[in-house]
Every structure is written in structure tokens, then in C-alpha cells.
Amino acid sequence: MKTILITGCAGFIGFHLSKQLLLNDYVVVGVDNLNSYYDVNLKQARLKQLKEYKYFTFELCSIEDKEAMEKIFSQGQIDIVINLAAQAGVRYSLENPSAYIESNVVGFLNILECCRHNKIEHLIYASSSSVYGANTKLPFSTKDNVDYPVSLYAATKRANELMAHTYSHLYDLPTTGLRFFTVYGPWGRPDMxxxxxxxxxxxxxxxxxxxxxxxxxDFTYIDDIVEGIVRLMDKKPERVQVPNISSSAPHKVYNIGNNxxxxxxxxxxxxxxxxxxxxxxxxxxxxxxxxxxTYANVEDLEKEIGFKPKTxxxxxxxxxxxxxxxxxxxx
Structure with a gap:
């Protein structure tokens, strides 16, 4: 029985994913700081459901708290980490940019360090379709240039991809980034x-x-997002040299959108x-x-796991x- 650590477990995607994994007999360690970016009562209501499962444990913690995260990782063997914790929202990044650096950059660095030092099998992390910035070529492909973000939120998500690649290259840590496209559904975020x-x-x-x-x-229903993540959990990127590509790091990025x-x-x-x-x-x-x-090219996703969002x-x-x-x- 594998143990999965999910950060942002009381968030929209984290809640649905945690619930699905618990139904599939995984052990889930949930981490969330229950911040007040949006209605905390909604987060508590999600968390209440998760706490009904025998193999769920909850840690009230911010990922930017390095010591707290190190303690959580040291408490028992964690097999896979799925990092969904982040300061969300494009428009809020105009009001409170520091929150994005603290959570999305410093916090993600802590996740990478903990994964590196605890021999984690696979790190899956949330990126965003926002990394495509003002790109006009549609559909958006993971092969497109994403060097021109138009929000700080997007810049932090692109930074996550580069940081993950670096750790994959240096420490042979398999990492998979998921560029989510406008996720919606029950128990969703009130700011959407x-x-x-x-x-x-x-x-x-x-x-x-x-x-x-x-x-x-490209509106993507939550159940499709969850299915994509679950299928990718066992699809660890491997260190393979691809012609005309300078990197052989075990790092992969996918679009998950409704296409x-x-x-x-x-x-x-x-x-x-x-x-x-x-x-x-x-x-x-x-x-x-x-x-x-926004418009997701999901050819890589379909090729790797035989699935594409369809709702x-x-x-x-x-x-x-x-x-x-x-x-x-x-x-």
C-alpha cells in the first residue's frame, strides 16, 4: 500500500484527488495551511470529508515552513509526492506579489529538497496554462516557447518547471509538471x-x-484532471537522451485540458x-x-497514458x- 503526500489537500483539486486515492486504497498524508485567500469554511468542509477515511492523516502546515515540512517527510516512508499547494489566482498576484514568491517559489524549493533527501519515487507538481502567456499559436503545445509570462503567478509556475528540471538533472529525481487548463466543478474555488x-x-x-x-x-472538468493525475502517478519520467534535445533529465511536462x-x-x-x-x-x-x-494540445498525454479529458x-x-x-x- 503506497503512501502519497498531497500538499494543498483541502484545496479544490487536492480534495478531489485525495478522495479518489483514498477510495483506491492508498494511504494519503494531506498537507494544507487553510489560508484565507478564499472561504476557509469551504476548505474545512472538504477536509471534514477526507478525515472520515481510515488511511488519511492531516498536517496543518505551510510548504514554505522548511522545518515543518522536513518533519513531515521524516515521520514515515512517503512514496509519491503531489504538490498542489500554491498561492493561486492571476489577478491577486497584482495585489500581493510576495505571497506568490513565498508559497510558489520558496515553498516549492522546500518540496524539492525534501523529495531529494528522502528518495521519493516520483514528484508530480501543479503548473498552469498561464505559463503560455500571450502566445498566439493555438493549440498550446508543451514544445512552445514559454519565456514571456504576463503575470507573476505565471512566472512562478514557469519557475517551478525550471526548478524541477534542475533537481531531476542533478539528483535523478523523477518529476512531472502538469499544466492545468481552467479547472472547474463541484467543490470548486469561489474566486473562479x-x-x-x-x-x-x-x-x-x-x-x-x-x-x-x-x-x-479550455474549461476542464475536475474528474478529468483527477483521472489524468492518477494515471500519471506510475509514469515516472526516465533519463533518456532525445535527439536535438540537450536535456536527458527524468522530467516531463504535460498539458491537461479539454482540448x-x-x-x-x-x-x-x-x-x-x-x-x-x-x-x-x-x-x-x-x-x-x-x-x-487558452487551448491545450494533449497529444503527449494521450500517447503516454491513453487518456484525454472529455467532459x-x-x-x-x-x-x-x-x-x-x-x-x-x-x-
Whole structure:
């Protein structure tokens, strides 16, 4: 029975992944600092469910706390580490840049160091589609240049990829980075657009539609994200010299997206349909740090694990709206 350490276990993706692994008879050590970036009650509600499982243990800790992380790693054999803890959000990085450096850079360094010194089999870590910055070639491929981020959040995620590659090269630590594309679904993050839209429409309030609605996103349902991660756990990158590539480090980066971008206005109309109520829309200019479109090339993912995300926004949004009504006790 393998032991998996999941940082950010009370977060959106971390919660769903932890639950799935516990159902699959893994031992899960969950780490989270339960910060107040968004509703702590929602995080506590997720955590309450995880604590019902026999093979789940929880450590209240920030990954930037080096001594605390070293203690957690020393308490028992950890086989695989999945780092999902991070300061999230593109727009918040304009307000509080220090939080991103502390969690996403210093914290990730601590994870790498702990993995290095404890002979971890495989480190999987969250990157982001935001690393593609203002790239205009679609779909986004992991072979594309990603040297021009347009937000500090994106810059820290790209830094994670470079740091992981370095540790893979120097210490033969297998690392896999996952560029997530606009993840949504039940138990999601209240700072995400679909959650805000649903909340505002239900209350009869205005929704803010940026770039006057002229945006596309590759919306990816949470269950598809979880399945991709679970399948990749046993796909450790190997040290292989590829022609015309200077690196042979056991490091790999994948896109995990639905491979089908949707118009923002179409996405809003699906939410309206599932709620049964029209939105009051306030059209606004593009926000700093935002991008016009995202679109994931998932050929590598499909080749390696025989899987690609497939849940439609009609199916995914219906499940989210049902959860939203149940969680907030609405008719």
C-alpha cells in the first residue's frame, strides 16, 4: 500500500484527488495551511470529508515552513509526492506579489529538497496554462516557447518547471509538471469565474464580463484532471537522451485540458440555462495579466497514458450547479 503526500489537500483539486486515492486504497498524508485567500469554511468542509477515511492523516502546515515540512517527510516512508499547494489566482498576484514568491517559489524549493533527501519515487507538481502567456499559436503545445509570462503567478509556475528540471538533472529525481487548463466543478474555488457567475446569477446581481466577452477558455472538468493525475502517478519520467534535445533529465511536462476551447459567452449561456435564469451582464475591458484564449494540445498525454479529458461543459456545469444549490441549501 503506497503512501502519497498531497500538499494543498483541502484545496479544490487536492480534495478531489485525495478522495479518489483514498477510495483506491492508498494511504494519503494531506498537507494544507487553510489560508484565507478564499472561504476557509469551504476548505474545512472538504477536509471534514477526507478525515472520515481510515488511511488519511492531516498536517496543518505551510510548504514554505522548511522545518515543518522536513518533519513531515521524516515521520514515515512517503512514496509519491503531489504538490498542489500554491498561492493561486492571476489577478491577486497584482495585489500581493510576495505571497506568490513565498508559497510558489520558496515553498516549492522546500518540496524539492525534501523529495531529494528522502528518495521519493516520483514528484508530480501543479503548473498552469498561464505559463503560455500571450502566445498566439493555438493549440498550446508543451514544445512552445514559454519565456514571456504576463503575470507573476505565471512566472512562478514557469519557475517551478525550471526548478524541477534542475533537481531531476542533478539528483535523478523523477518529476512531472502538469499544466492545468481552467479547472472547474463541484467543490470548486469561489474566486473562479464560473463560481462567481453562478453566485451572482442566483442572487440577481451583475456579472463582470471582461474583454467585452471576447475570450476563449479550455474549461476542464475536475474528474478529468483527477483521472489524468492518477494515471500519471506510475509514469515516472526516465533519463533518456532525445535527439536535438540537450536535456536527458527524468522530467516531463504535460498539458491537461479539454482540448476544446469555448467562447466565454457560450460558457455563460450554459450556466444561465442550468440555473434557469438570465445573467445581468456588465461588459468591461481586458484585465491586466489575463489572456485572450487558452487551448491545450494533449497529444503527449494521450500517447503516454491513453487518456484525454472529455467532459462537456454542459455536463460539467450541470453537476457544478447541482452541487452549488445543495451546498448553499438553495432551491
Amino acid at each position: 469565474s464560473y463560481f462567481k457567475f453562478t453566485n451572482a446569477i442566483m442572487k440577481g446581481e451583475k456579472i463582470q464580463v471582461f474583454n467585452f466577452g471576447q475570450m476563449k477558455r 476544446r476551447p469555448e467562447e466565454l459567452m457560450t460558457f455563460i449561456s450554459v450556466i444561465e440555462e442550468k440555473i434557469g435564469k438570465k445573467a445581468k451582464k456588465e461588459f468591461l475591458p481586458m484585465q491586466p495579466g489575463d489572456v485572450h484564449a 462537456s461543459i454542459n455536463e460539467g456545469i450541470a453537476k457544478f450547479v447541482d452541487w452549488y444549490k445543495e451546498y448553499y441549501k438553495l432551491e
